Amino acid sequence: MKIGYRTIKTAIGTPVAISIAQLFGVTNFVTAGILTILCIQPSRKKSFLSAWHRFFACVLAILFSFIFFETLGYNTLAVGLMLLAFIPTAVFFKITPGIATSSVITLNLYSAASMSVGFILDQFLLIIVGIGTALLLNLYMPSLDKDLKEKQDKLEINFKIILNEIAIYIRNKNVSWDGKEITETEEVLEVAEDLVERDRENHLLRNKHPYRDYFKMRTRQFELLQRMLPLVSKLPNKDSISEKIAVFFDDLSESVQPENTAELFLDELEQLRKDFNQEELPDTREEFETRANLYRLLTEIEDYLLIKKKYKKSDIKGRTGNKNIKN
Template sequence: MFKKDAICKGEINVKIGYRTIKTAIGTPVAISIAQLLGVTNFVSAGILTILCIQPSRKRSFLSAWHRFLACIIASIYSVVFFELIGYSPIVVGIMLAVFIPTTVFLKIAPGITTSSVIILNLYSSSYINFSFLMDQFLLIIVGIGTGLLLNLYMPSLDKQLKSHQKKLEGNFQVILYEIALYIRDKNKTWDGKEITECEELLEEATELVERDLENHLFRSKHAYRDYFKMRARQFELLQRMLPLVTRLPNQDYISEKIAQFFEELSESVHPENTAILFLEELVELQKEFNTEELPTSREEFETRANLYRLLHEIEDYLRIKRKYKKSDIKTRASV
């Protein structure tokens, strides 16, 4: 029933993301500002900006703070080590051996790379005075500040989340329909690719939701997060149903009714919630199942047992949707 493709075809798509665009804009802007301010090593401002571009506002603020604090500590360490011990590569190594554990202890390790730029600038100067320290401090402000300002703009992820929602629901429809076909006539032509696609879509959607939450610092709830959590739980149940379906040795009157039920479900997968209607229909189906004559052979017994478990799994599937949101019984049936 579930065959996997032996050959996977793919395409290489070159996309320019918003982080790339921000980097391309921010780097020359930071360099230009630093150059206009007469900052020494003004090119380093561009490097600092590149290192500060992040995928979300929350990570941007944290990154900016970590990098700023690490740069300040790096400046202090540079004064102590270079001025007291000397300007040599060995001293740079010794200082880094002390500086890096310090950042790890203070939980600002992401700032190591950025602060290394400042350390090397101070080392290359062969002298450190107050004026040069202020010069590097201004470089830090320009570089990190430019990256932080650019990161204040984050594109909406609603379009991507909506796309993942539609694709996921489409795959659910296929899975439910293929289950119906197999129960009805043991159709084995399905390759099961929708199973893998669902796993990938749920993983990608979860990442998108978390990133969107990080872009809205004062939002604690997210409608899509609840939705994809609900679908993830339903998908687990669908995966548990598949082995049951493959172990159905024959078909009878009740199995045809169950196949029809799954087919109806496949036509009713979308965001609205009227799962209560399908639960009511399922109750009637279970009653009919219980009134059937007892099996007389091992094969019939196995069929009934697997069908019975299948009914319980699909009941859990529907109950998950019912808990997800208020019932929409005035709209088209949805699972």
């Protein structure tokens, strides 16, 4: 079982926060540990937002507690009414993540049955220690570049296999492929999207992410590959155009590498269209439907290539593009 960084930070931060609170001699020092647990987040951005929500909510809770407890007394009815007023207010200010944290402070005040200046200062110290410890720990976030590169490499392999299997099927209607790469690709894209978002939130001053466009491009291309599969299954067993399309998919499979360019394949696709238009007109309904499916397939392939062209600059004649984005 793998232990994540968030678990390690929680295990370190909780006792540290409690120890610091004890050193300051504040009451309810375990509250500092609870605040640290609640503030440990998977990214720097979420950590800062979490800290702000919880600090604001705690300050608001202290104010509401003072009003309700000092007015109605330290009893359970006052606690209920206080929460009835506080929670909608927290929702209004969009600090709902801080409700649980502030409830701990509220219960501390309730159990103390006192709202002295000294005790309120104790609570503020607990808030600062607990939230501050979590923020310091969350300044360190492990790099996700290795994980993102692994997802990229896996996608490249799967795309090659899918394109190659399409070519094989067009030639001999081979149905032995189990299609596991389709499911794997869906999972990889989903995980990669989450990793990119987390990595973006760990770099608060970086506007663009080097892998974001790549995975966005692959997601759109994968959608087109899924739409191609039913069309491929309807192609005839023996047909000159079908064989040329099979060769095209073979070449496309081998081209899932940086040095290949979409422009070259778009030119080849244009030639395929010309060959397609030179074919004799269909005589039967079945031949007409086959021809229509071939035309739709060529359109899907063109869209597949145009997506790549949109996200990556041409590599032809010295023009360079994003190194992370491949054909």
